[in-house]
Amino acid sequence: MSDPVFLRACRGEDVDHVPVWFMRQAGRSLPEYRALRGTGSILDAIADPEIACEVTLQPVRRYGVDAAILFSDIVVPFHAIDFGVDIVPGRGPVIAEPVRGRADLDRLRDLQPSDIRHVTDTVDRVVAALAESNTPLIGFAGAPFTVASYLVEGAPTRTFATIKTMMYAEPDLLHALLDRLVGITVSFLRAQIEHGARALQLFDSWAGSLTRDEYERFALEPTRRVLEGVADLNVPTILFGVGTGEILDLMARAGSSVMGIDWHVDLDEGRRRVGDRPVQGNLDPVRCLATPDLGVAAARDVLTRAGRAPGHIFNLGHGVLPETDPDVLAAVVRVVHDEGKAGVR
Amino acid sequence: MSDPVFLRACRGEDVDHVPVWFMRQAGRSLPEYRALRGTGSILDAIADPEIACEVTLQPVRRYGVDAAILFSDIVVPFHAIDFGVDIVPGRGPVIAEPVRGRADLDRLRDLQPSDIRHVTDTVDRVVAALAESNTPLIGFAGAPFTVASYLVEGAPTRTFATIKTMMYAEPDLLHALLDRLVGITVSFLRAQIEHGARALQLFDSWAGSLTRDEYERFALEPTRRVLEGVADLNVPTILFGVGTGEILDLMARAGSSVMGIDWHVDLDEGRRRVGDRPVQGNLDPVRCLATPDLGVAAARDVLTRAGRAPGHIFNLGHGVLPETDPDVLAAVVRVVHDEGKAGVR
Numbered sequence: 001m002s003d004p005v006f007l008r009a010c011r012g013e014d015v016d017h018v019p020v021w022f023m024r025q026a027g028r029s030l031p032e033y034r035a036l037r038g039t040g041s042i043l044d045a046i047a048d049p050e051i052a053c054e055v056t057l058q059p060v061r062r063y064g065v066d067a068a069i070l071f072s073d074i075v076v077p078f079h080a081i082d083f084g085v086d087i088v089p090g091r092g093p094v095i096a097e098p099v100r101g102r103a104d105l106d107r108l109r110d111l112q113p114s115d116i117r118h119v120t121d122t123v124d125r126v127v128a129a130l131a132e133s134n135t136p137l138i139g140f141a142g143a144p145f146t147v148a149s150y151l152v153e154g155a156p157t158r159t160f161a162t163i164k165t166m167m168y169a170e171p172d173l174l175h176a177l178l179d180r181l182v183g184i185t186v187s188f189l190r191a192q193i194e195h196g197a198r199a200l201q202l203f204d205s206w207a208g209s210l211t212r213d214e215y216e217r218f219a220l221e222p223t224r225r226v227l228e229g230v231a232d233l234n235v236p237t238i239l240f241g242v243g244t245g246e247i248l249d250l251m252a253r254a255g256s257s258v259m260g261i262d263w264h265v266d267l268d269e270g271r272r273r274v275g276d277r278p279v280q281g282n283l284d285p286v287r288c289l290a291t292p293d294l295g296v297a298a299a300r301d302v303l304t305r306a307g308r309a310p311g312h313i314f315n316l317g318h319g320v321l322p323e324t325d326p327d328v329l330a331a332v333v334r335v336v337h338d339e340g341k342a343g344v345r
Numbered sequence: 346m347s348d349p350v351f352l353r354a355c356r357g358e359d360v361d362h363v364p365v366w367f368m369r370q371a372g373r374s375l376p377e378y379r380a381l382r383g384t385g386s387i388l389d390a391i392a393d394p395e396i397a398c399e400v401t402l403q404p405v406r407r408y409g410v411d412a413a414i415l416f417s418d419i420v421v422p423f424h425a426i427d428f429g430v431d432i433v434p435g436r437g438p439v440i441a442e443p444v445r446g447r448a449d450l451d452r453l454r455d456l457q458p459s460d461i462r463h464v465t466d467t468v469d470r471v472v473a474a475l476a477e478s479n480t481p482l483i484g485f486a487g488a489p490f491t492v493a494s495y496l497v498e499g500a501p502t503r504t505f506a507t508i509k510t511m512m513y514a515e516p517d518l519l520h521a522l523l524d525r526l527v528g529i530t531v532s533f534l535r536a537q538i539e540h541g542a543r544a545l546q547l548f549d550s551w552a553g554s555l556t557r558d559e560y561e562r563f564a565l566e567p568t569r570r571v572l573e574g575v576a577d578l579n580v581p582t583i584l585f586g587v588g589t590g591e592i593l594d595l596m597a598r599a600g601s602s603v604m605g606i607d608w609h610v611d612l613d614e615g616r617r618r619v620g621d622r623p624v625q626g627n628l629d630p631v632r633c634l635a636t637p638d639l640g641v642a643a644a645r646d647v648l649t650r651a652g653r654a655p656g657h658i659f660n661l662g663h664g665v666l667p668e669t670d671p672d673v674l675a676a677v678v679r680v681v682h683d684e685g686k687a688g689v690r
Contacts, residue, residue: 159630159631159634159666160631161631161634161666161668164629164631164632164634165631165634165635165639168632168635168639168642168643169635169636169639208609211608211609211611211629212611213611213646243588243609245590245591246590246609246610246611263556264553264556264588264591265591266556266557266558266591284509284556285504286504286505286506286509286510287509287513289504289506289509289510290510290513290514291514294510294513294514297513298513301558321504321506323506
């Protein structure tokens with residue numbers, strides 16, 4: 001029984017407390033992060049294993065969360081193969097030459113170990129630092145549709161107009177792009193596991209921009225293939241997107257061990273939609289913007305909805321907002337550990 | 346049988362073709378609108394009955410849609426009582442002094458007919474111009490929660506942090522604000538009907554930012570009271586919000602004649618959730634950004650989902666995007682009129 005509670009919960013096993021971590025727990029909400037990062041590019045910080053390791057560990061130290069997640073970004077493997085990606089502060093990932101035709105696919109070459117040495121070096125450091133506390137590290141990547149939306153749109157979008165037009169006007173081109181992304185994503189995830197990450201999260205952040213039909217045609221199969229490509233490594237996998245209430249049952253078909261449920265969907269209903277597999281979520285991050293007492297009350301609402309069934313990993317229903325007071329998250333961790341007694345028989 | 350097809354469809358009666366109009370059909374996507382409007386403030390254009398009437402009529406002339414919707418904005422009644430509202434181009438409504446406490450509620454005085462003379466003058470002109478074609482005019486207002494979110498946040502927001510904190514920290518203050526908004530909204534809608542509008546749409550645009558519990562506590566009852574406040578006028582009412590899949594059944598309890606369904610929810614499923622009342626929607630506006638052929642294919646998908654049951658008003662599942670080519674919308678209107686044969690027995 002030496003497996004950490006986070007991994008046990010991911011497998012739907014009994015645990016003596018509900019595990020908790022927070023999407024974007026490492027980042028701008030922490031003063032120690034802001035002090036370390038300064039004003040440089042986030043891609044430079046990610047590329048420096050010493051800084052990236054320290055940033056990954058900061059929330060583990062401060063909050064005592066049950067898992068670390070690698071400080072990285074879903075565009076990192078594409079930056080690593082010189083696709084021409086930058087992350088512009090206040091704006092997000094920007095692609096110098098977005099995918100517009102077949103010729104652009106040639107620029108998506110296979111990922112070599114040397115391309116992501118900085119990432120695997122960071123994983124090595126984090127894993128060594130976490131060994132004593134037996135805290136697992138979560139590796140991650142973007143799911144193919146979400147990555148494709150960045151590579152096609154070229155910049156953050158609210159309408160997804162370019163990729164949606166591609167879906168209907170040039171579906172074969174989009175499928176060819178998604179095929180490429182499957183291979184790169186599998187390589188990127190396998191490297192993280194081989195260096196000691198003990199679970200994986202796939203962020204299909206923009207899957208909620210799709211109708212059911214579009215999800216089935218352009219997101220489900222590539223996601224399923226990514227998960228299949230890491231299945232032999234036998235680590236828990238988590239699939240998460242925002243605004244996915246209408247497609248949760250379809251996403252569940254991709255085959256992750258755990259389904260992330262965003263805060264729009266009540267957790268008991270979300271669990272039902274994903275076929276009673278373990279779920280992760282789903283506190284509205286906005287409810288962590290006021291006082292610790294209000295954050296605790298909000299966390300209790302989620303614990304109540306989760307019930308006492310096994311297989312609940314407490315998390316936010318979206319990433320930590322930069323303006324969050326860390327004391328609120330600390331109070332949330334305490335109440336989840338003290339009162340979250342899922343799966344005790 | 347002289348009632349226009351739009352009104353008949355709103356009542357779930359048989360029609361010989363599916364009626365169609367587009368949210369934001371009057372506006373920036375039309376060259377004749379851009380030519381007329383120039384660069385002045387949109388609130389100035391709304392305040393000029395001659396311009397506002399012309400803008401309202403433009404899409405009726407161009408597309409032959411089955412209804413006009415008043416060229417206005419949900420903040421207009423609050424601008425009219427000098428609450429301190431501006432609409433900043435590229436940003437949206439901005440409130441000089443957002444609601445922060447009880448004292449701010451005193452600034453929300455009752456609406457007098459003289460406050461909105463410009464609006465009722467516009468309605469008079471539009472109704473006169475549409476008399477010959479018997480095209481109905483839809484009046485509208487923002488639903489109380491959505492208006493409250495503007496008045497409390499003070500500017501467009503993605504997180505709704507201020508109003509959500511108010512929900513949990515000062516629920517009585519928010520309820521008092523919502524009470525005020527119910528009264529103003531009823532007055533504003535009644536005035537439009539009394540001057541000849543033949544249907545009403547309530548935009549609860551931000552209802553999708555609420556959990557089910559929050560919708561029940563802060564949005565349902567004020568919306569129900571607004572609809573109750575116009576019930577004696579006996580015109581069809583439409584309730585619409587974006588990203589509302591999780592709360593459609595609750596929204597339906599507010600009692601509108603028709604429920605708007607955004608494009609995330611398949612129309613057959615949406616119809617089921619709202620208890621088989623008439624539905625309006627729900628073409629993804631992004632699918633009108635490419636060619637007329639692709640727009641027509643997308644419209645056919647919606648017609649297929651709608652089936653041949655009575656009570657379908659064809660619309661987008663969100664407003665027309667400013668970059669939409671009007672020729673695509675014209676092609677959509679043609680295919681809906683030619684092929685949309687709902688409720689023919």
